[in-house]
Amino acid sequence: MTTTETRTGRYVGAPVKRKEDRALLTGRGRYLDDLTLPGQVFMAVVRSPYGHAKINGIDVVAARAAEGVVAVFTGAELAEDWLGSLPCAWPVTEDIKMPPHFPLATDKARYQGDGVAVVVAESRALAKDAAELVEVDYEPLDATVGLAASLDDGAPLVHDELGTNECYVWKLATDDVEAAIEVADVVVTRRYYQPPLIPNAIEPRGVLAQIGPTSEVTLWSSTQVPHILRFALQLVLGIPESKIRVIAPDVGGGFGSKLDVYAEEALAIALARRLDRPVKWIEERSENSVATIHGRDFDTELTLAATRDGTITAVKADVTAAMGAYLQLVTPGVPLLGAWIYAGPYDIRNYSVTFTGVFTNTTPTDAYRGAGRPEATYVLERTMDALAVELGMDRLELRRQNFISEFPSTIASGLTIDSGDYHASLDELVKRLDLDSLLSEQRRRREAGAVKQLGVGFSTYNEMCGLAPSRILGAIRYAVGGWDSATVRFQPLGSVQVVSGTSPHGQGHETAWSQIVADSLGVDFDEVEVLHGDTAVSQLGMDTYGSRSLPVGGIALVHAAEKVIAKAREIVAHQLEVAGEDLEFDAGTFSVKGSADHSMTIKEASFAAHTAHNLPDGMEPGLEATATYDPPNFSWPGGAHAAVVEVDTETGDTRLIRYVAVDDVGSVVNPQIVDGQVHGGITQGIAAALYEEGIYDEDGNLVTSTMVSYGIPSAADLPSYELARTESPSPTNPLGVKGVGETGTIASAPAVINAVVDALSHLGVTDVQMPATPERVWRTIQEARQ
Amino acid sequence: MRHVALTVNHSEHRLELEPRELLVYVLRERLGLTGTNVGCDTTSCGACTVLIDGESVKSCTVLGVQADGAEITTIEGLAGENGELHPMQAAFHEHHALQCGYCTPGMVMAAVGLVESGRAGSEDEIREGLEGNLCRCTGYHNIVRAVAAVAGRV
Numbered sequence: 001m002t003t004t005e006t007r008t009g010r011y012v013g014a015p016v017k018r019k020e021d022r023a024l025l026t027g028r029g030r031y032l033d034d035l036t037l038p039g040q041v042f043m044a045v046v047r048s049p050y051g052h053a054k055i056n057g058i059d060v061v062a063a064r065a066a067e068g069v070v071a072v073f074t075g076a077e078l079a080e081d082w083l084g085s086l087p088c089a090w091p092v093t094e095d096i097k098m099p100p101h102f103p104l105a106t107d108k109a110r111y112q113g114d115g116v117a118v119v120v121a122e123s124r125a126l127a128k129d130a131a132e133l134v135e136v137d138y139e140p141l142d143a144t145v146g147l148a149a150s151l152d153d154g155a156p157l158v159h160d161e162l163g164t165n166e167c168y169v170w171k172l173a174t175d176d177v178e179a180a181i182e183v184a185d186v187v188v189t190r191r192y193y194q195p196p197l198i199p200n201a202i203e204p205r206g207v208l209a210q211i212g213p214t215s216e217v218t219l220w221s222s223t224q225v226p227h228i229l230r231f232a233l234q235l236v237l238g239i240p241e242s243k244i245r246v247i248a249p250d251v252g253g254g255f256g257s258k259l260d261v262y263a264e265e266a267l268a269i270a271l272a273r274r275l276d277r278p279v280k281w282i283e284e285r286s287e288n289s290v291a292t293i294h295g296r297d298f299d300t301e302l303t304l305a306a307t308r309d310g311t312i313t314a315v316k317a318d319v320t321a322a323m324g325a326y327l328q329l330v331t332p333g334v335p336l337l338g339a340w341i342y343a344g345p346y347d348i349r350n351y352s353v354t355f356t357g358v359f360t361n362t363t364p365t366d367a368y369r370g371a372g373r374p375e376a377t378y379v380l381e382r383t384m385d386a387l388a389v390e391l392g393m394d395r396l397e398l399r400r401q402n403f404i405s406e407f408p409s410t411i412a413s414g415l416t417i418d419s420g421d422y423h424a425s426l427d428e429l430v431k432r433l434d435l436d437s438l439l440s441e442q443r444r445r446r447e448a449g450a451v452k453q454l455g456v457g458f459s460t461y462n463e464m465c466g467l468a469p470s471r472i473l474g475a476i477r478y479a480v481g482g483w484d485s486a487t488v489r490f491q492p493l494g495s496v497q498v499v500s501g502t503s504p505h506g507q508g509h510e511t512a513w514s515q516i517v518a519d520s521l522g523v524d525f526d527e528v529e530v531l532h533g534d535t536a537v538s539q540l541g542m543d544t545y546g547s548r549s550l551p552v553g554g555i556a557l558v559h560a561a562e563k564v565i566a567k568a569r570e571i572v573a574h575q576l577e578v579a580g581e582d583l584e585f586d587a588g589t590f591s592v593k594g595s596a597d598h599s600m601t602i603k604e605a606s607f608a609a610h611t612a613h614n615l616p617d618g619m620e621p622g623l624e625a626t627a628t629y630d631p632p633n634f635s636w637p638g639g640a641h642a643a644v645v646e647v648d649t650e651t652g653d654t655r656l657i658r659y660v661a662v663d664d665v666g667s668v669v670n671p672q673i674v675d676g677q678v679h680g681g682i683t684q685g686i687a688a689a690l691y692e693e694g695i696y697d698e699d700g701n702l703v704t705s706t707m708v709s710y711g712i713p714s715a716a717d718l719p720s721y722e723l724a725r726t727e728s729p730s731p732t733n734p735l736g737v738k739g740v741g742e743t744g745t746i747a748s749a750p751a752v753i754n755a756v757v758d759a760l761s762h763l764g765v766t767d768v769q770m771p772a773t774p775e776r777v778w779r780t781i782q783e784a785r786q
Numbered sequence: 787m788r789h790v791a792l793t794v795n796h797s798e799h800r801l802e803l804e805p806r807e808l809l810v811y812v813l814r815e816r817l818g819l820t821g822t823n824v825g826c827d828t829t830s831c832g833a834c835t836v837l838i839d840g841e842s843v844k845s846c847t848v849l850g851v852q853a854d855g856a857e858i859t860t861i862e863g864l865a866g867e868n869g870e871l872h873p874m875q876a877a878f879h880e881h882h883a884l885q886c887g888y889c890t891p892g893m894v895m896a897a898v899g900l901v902e903s904g905r906a907g908s909e910d911e912i913r914e915g916l917e918g919n920l921c922r923c924t925g926y927h928n929i930v931r932a933v934a935a936v937a938g939r940v
Contacts, residue, residue, distance in 0.1 A: 017879055024887030025875040027821015027861035031888060034820035125806070202825045202833055202922050203888040252823070252888025253922050285826035506886030506923050672882045676924060680885065683925030707830030707920070715926035716917040720909065 009519030010587075012735075015672035016525060018511040029250045032206035032222040037278040040208070041070050043268060044127035045281070046117040046134045047291065048109030051143040051361040051700015052156060055108055058117055059135040066133055068126035071275055074117045075104030081270040083238035086261055086326075089228075089479040090333030092357075096168040099159040099359075101326040103236070103263035103270075109138070110158050110325035111361050112702055113290025115263055120271055120279060143361040143700035147193075147299045147320045150358045158325055158359035167323050167357035168332060172339050174412050180314035180350035184305030188387045191301045192379045193769065196294040196322070196694030197687075198710055199368050203252020204283035205292055209268035211276065216243045217269055224254040225261075225543035226503055228329070228480065230535050232261040237269055248533035251505035255684065256367035257292050258505065259545040260329045264291075289705035294694055295368020297322035297360075298335070302342070302379040304387050305350075312387070312402050314350035317342045317379065323357050324364035330371075331364055332357050336476060337372030337467075337546070340413040344380045345422045345462040345638055346402035351412035361700040367545060369684050370745040373463045378770075381459045381750035385757070386766070396426065399460050408731070415464065417636045418738075419728040420664060426460055428724055429640040429662040438644060446762050455645045455759025459751035465739040466635035467546030482630065484548070485540035486557035488517060488564045489624035492610035494603030496523055499626075500532040501541025502553035507741065508673045509549060513557055515669055516735070520561035521602055522588025540628060547635075547739030550669065555733045556629035563625030568605035571623075574616040575608060576600060635730050635738035639663035641682075641747040643755040649763070652778030654690060654756055660722040663743050667729045667736035674740050675723055681744020682721060687713050688745075689752035693771050711771075760784070790854045794819065795863025803850040810834040812850035813860060821861040821891050825920070832919030835892035835899075836860050842899025844892075844918070861891035864898070873939065874898050877932040885923035893919045897933045906937035 023029055060072040085100045105114045117134050121127035142156040149155055150165040158165055181187055208220040217239055223229055226246040234241045251258060264281050272279040283291065298321050305314040321335045335355040342353050388395035403422040410416045435456065442454040467473075468482035487499035498513050514528040531537050541553075565585060572590040573580040576598060583590045591599035605623065608614065612621035644658035661678060668674050691711035695704045704710040729736025749770065756772045757765055764784035769776055787802040794817060801816055808827075813819045813836070825833030827846050834845045837859040864872040871879065874894050884890040893916070900906045900915040912933045913926070921929060 015882075018882065020887070021879045021884060022871075024884055024890055025861075025871065025878055025894065026865055027819070027891055029821070029823075029887050029890075031820075031823065033814075033824065200922060201886075201888075202831055202920060203823065203886070204825070250887065253886040255922065285828060285830070508885070676882050676885060676928060679925035679927040680923045681925075684922075706828060707826050708828075712920050712922070714917045714920060715913040715930060718913070718926055720930065721925065721927050 011515035011525055012519045012669050016511060016515055016670055018508050019514060020508060020510050031203055031250045031252050032208065032220060033282050035208055035220055035249065037208065037210055040278040040280050041120050041122060041275065042124045042127040043271060043279050043281040044119045044131040045115045045264065046119065046131050046136065048112060048114045048116055048138065050109055050138055050140050051112045051145065052141040053109045053138040054141060055105065055116060056137040056139055060117065062135065063119055063130045063133040066130040068122040069130045070120045070122065072117065072119050072134065075102065075106040078104055078270060079106060082236055084235045086263060086266065087232045087235050088327035088329060088331060090330045091477055092170050092332045092336055093168045096332060097162050098327055099162060103266045108141070111363050112700055113363060114325065118267055118271065120275060124282070143698065145360055145362060145696045145698055145700050147322055147358060150360050158361055165359045167359055170336065170355045172413060173352035174350050177314050177316055177350045177352040181303060181305045181316065184313055185308040186306045186390055187303060188383060188390050189301060189303040190383045190386050192382055194296045194298045194375055194378060196297040196362065196365065197368055197692055198289050198294055198694050198704070199255045199257035199292065200288070200712055201253030201255060201257055204285060204288040205258065205262065205264070206282040207265050207268045208278060208280045209272040210278040211272050216245065218245045218247065219265060219269060220247045220249055221265055222251050222258060223248050224251065224258040224503060224505055224545055226533055226535050227501070227541040227543050229261055229265060233266065233269065236266045245536045248503050254505045255369040256295065256371055256545060259367050260293055285707060286705045289710065290363050290702055293328055293366035294324065294363050295365060296375060297365055298375045300375070300379045302383045304383050306387060306391065310391050310393050310398050310401050312346055312348045315343050315348045316352040319353065319355045321355055321357050322360045322362060322365055324360060324362045326364045328364045328366040331366050333478060334365065334367055334372045338376035340415050340464060341373055341462060342376050342380060343412060344377060345404055345460055347404045349412050362696055363702070369681065370742040373742065373746045374685065374749060377459065377461045377746050378750045381461065382753060385754050395458060396430070400426065416633060417462065418633055418730045418732050420462060420636060420638045421726055421728050422460060422638055424726045425638065425662045425664055426640040428726060429642055429660060432722060432724060433642050433660050451650050452646045452648050453759040455647060455755040455757070457643045457751045457753065457755025457758050458640065459747045459754065460640045461747045462636055462638035463743060463746050464634035464636055465547035465742060466551030466631055467548045468634055469632060470630050481542060482552065483628050484542050484553040484556050485626060485628040486553060486560045487624060487626040488557070488560040490564065490606035492607055494606055496521060496528045498528060498530045498557065499538045500530055500553060501538055501556065502544045502549035503533045503541065504544055504549065507544065507549060507677070508670065512550065512669050512673060516554060516557055517561055520558065521564065522586065540626065547741040550737050551635045551730070551733060551739045552629060552631050554735060554737060555631070556627045558734055559627035559629055560625045563627060564623060567623060567625065568602045570616055570619065571605045571608050572600045575614060631732065633732045635666065635732070637663065637665045637738045637740065637743050639743065639747060641751040643751040645752065645755040645759055647756060647759040647777060649781055652774035652776070652781065654772055654777060656686060656690065656719055656752065658722065659719060661744065661747065662724045662726060664726045664728050665740040665743060666738035667727060668725065669735070669737065677740045678723055678744045679721055681742060682748045683713065683718065685745040685748030686718065686752055688770060689749040690771050691717070788851045790851055792853050792855065793857045795860060805849065805851055807850040808846050809848040809850050809853050810845040813845060819860050819862050823888050823891060825889065831889070832896060833889050833892040835895045835919060837895055837899055840902065842896045861894060864894065872898070873936050877935045881928045881932040881935065883924060883928040883932040889919060889921045893921060893929060901933065901937050906933055909934060912937070
């Protein structure tokens with residue numbers, strides 16, 4: 001079914017304007033650096049300029065004597081402050097190597113940006129000035145950079161005590177993959193490298209730590225995960241969680257880069273405790289480039305086996321994934337987040353993926369928008385095009401012939417796709433694209449030998465999000481649960497407070513949660529106040545990542561509202577002296593069936609619940625409920641994307657001229673917000689395809705550590721997008737929702753590279769390394785011509 | 787220290803500034819106008835864009851002392867006295883042109899400067915005109931819609 005909007009209530013399904021906007025548009029946002037506490041001091045971190053270096057000694061005498069300096073500490077001097085290492089919550093195998101990772105390095109620096117000392121001073125500028133005076137005696141070491149080289153015998157070891165740079169090997173396979181490949185008519189094997197990406201949220205990270213009068217800790221952090229951070233801080237610092245309050249104020253973008261537990265969060269608390277003053281740290285942009293996690297850095301060999309008539313019989317992926325120098329919160333698990341979708345939306349019965357995690361002298365990698373799923377989808381969709389060429393088949397026909405078409409569908413990798421209609425998305429895409437006209441224009445330009453050639457690229461995809469069923473997470477060794485929570489609370493006079501366990505940073509939870517609750521309770525949108533991002537207010541929560549807020553936290557919210565209605569029903573039934581089942585609830589009012597003037601509003605029930613003058617025997621006063629929800633399955637968005645590019649064959653310059661996306665994210669609560677998520681997601685995938693790449697030299701120096709050298713696209717680089725939706729509601733939750741934060745990023749990079757290759761295929765080009773920069777495209781054309 | 791007089795959002799301020807203080811920190815830390823955000827410190831991202839004598843400028847590129855005698859408008863000074871949003875703020879709200887909001891003050895100020903200078907006549911012009919302001923959330927699609935809506939009304 002193709003629709004653009006499904007209305008299921010007064011607010012749900014409507015493009016309700018965001019209630020977050022007014023503050024943010026008038027300069028009243030409260031981001032981390034907008035917060036100031038009396039007596040606060042500033043922290044600056046002294047970082048290694050080397051990718052790999054032994055620390056022979058640190059001289060802090062000059063820094064300690066500098067103007068305004070309160071304290072200077074080396075890693076060795078703070079060693080006693082740490083109960084444990086910065087945690088990695090995803091030991092993906094039993095024998096995974098998990099080297100210690102303390103907030104400051106003591107023996108050697110393992111990546112450029114590794115912290116070795118901290119300076120605390122009365123102002124930001126004085127802290128930075130003094131940090132320059134810290135003299136570190138480094139002995140530079142050969143660095144391990146590059147995935148294949150890191151596994152070579154004799155490669156420099158990132159962690160000497162491990163004796164290897166191999167972190168783990170993880171496999172998932174059905175029984176007969178090799179046999180299926182052996183007997184296949186056609187086998188295509190391709191290798192693709194997906195370089196590091198630097199998330200570059202426009203707000204860099206920041207922290208502010210304060211110790212209260214009874215040693216309780218308040219940490220403000222620009223984080224996506226205040227709840228996870230709270231328990232991680234107990235593990236690092238030995239302070240009981242009950243004494244830690246984490247507050248995420250307005251957070252200026254995350255994309256996974258703030259889904260982590262960082263050294264500076266622990267350092268700020270340790271220093272605030274030692275100095276008895278609030279400690280603030282704000283990351284600089286070039287510091288962000290090295291000290292905040294990177295995404296991707298995957299080298300993948302993908303094999304597809306098929307019959308001559310185009311039935312794909314096996315998929316096999318061998319992936320080498322960079323961990324970087326240390327394991328951050330979910331570093332080893334990022335490949336696994338894609339492990340079940342290397343067959344994508346296609347019914348491929350023989351299935352094998354192998355991930356080898358390796359340590360390199362680079363910034364740690366971790367979840368960046370899509371996390372594991374863009375990496376899987378990229379290699380699959382690139383190889384699908386290659387297989388179509390090999391078979392002499394139309395690339396869309398190959399996809400259609402192999403689409404999963406019955407749902408729910410248990411796939412070879414073992415999970416069950418909840419719902420979908422991949423044919424519908426692709427049909428809608430082709431219609432909107434006007435593909436025939438594009439292909440005839442492409443032919444015309446080819447025949448004319450035009451300088452600017454036209455390419456059309458496709459990507460049909462699915463993904464698993466809505467992280468996640470806790471039992472499955474446990475089975476794959478992820479250390480925390482995947483449930484979430486919400487509280488719905490009527491105040492005595494009828495306004496409504498919602499407490500969210502998920503923690504937004506731009507997604508619009510306040511608006512969407514208000515829509516859902518206002519419809520459920522029959523109150524006005526503006527009567528609902530949504531609280532989030534403070535562990536003292538929201539005790540239960542697992543935070544925001546993996547497109548989970550709506551399909552997990554949103555369902556907890558629905559359940560909490562249902563509990564509130566159920567209690568109100570009991571109150572009304574008691575007061576009207578009828579049975580609860582004789583009451584109808586609609587638009588905020590309970591009426592006795594068949595006697596509509598015999599009624600009571602839910603707000604009147606709230607007042608009654610708070611006066612407690614006349615409640616059923618044994619009922620507790622008040623009207624609020626908390627629900628936690630553990631999803632029974634992942635949710636499975638899917639869809640079809642197309643990119644149209646113009647490639648200048650003389651300069652190699654690629655211009656994206658159209659981008660058309662048809663996504664199926666289940667039911668939609670706010671179509672305007674959903675479109676916004678898709679726009680942003682698509683852009684980050686386009687950026688990976690055409691512009692962005694973290695580049696290290698052989699010594700481990702990040703040569704793309706500024707916004708000048710790392711090519712974040714601007715408005716001038718991009719077209720407007722053409723979006724449509726098909727809607728296959730998820731049958732696993734009452735809202736029918738699936739999550740939308742990552743779909744665009746998952747689908748767009750392969751669509752764009754497929755388009756670039758399509759533009760140049762008549763010249764003999766079969767692949768272009770991403771990002772397809774002008775130089776790279778030009779060189780590829782020259783090589784193909786030789 | 788240098789003596790500097792500047793007008794910000796119609797209020798006059800007389801300040802003693804260190805020569806190295808960037809205008810953005812003068813606004814944020816001396817005047818408490820934290821609506822103007824810092825994204826890069828290096829003139830790349832545009833989050834700190836303000837209007838100086840009516841022209842949009844990245845305030846991390848200007849020293850406080852250079853702004854002596856200037857008239858500055860920040861995001862806090864854009865809405866009307868009764869709290870009515872400036873047409874550009876209203877258009878950003880209407881078109882969902884912001885998500886996390888961090889680039890938004892700078893983006894709005896750049897857009898106001900662009901429209902007022904008469905260089906927002908087409909989508910291409912708007913996209914070129916906003917080239918110096920990075921947004922990581924919206925993909926610019928709705929920002930361009932919002933600016934075009936305002937430009938079409940002016």
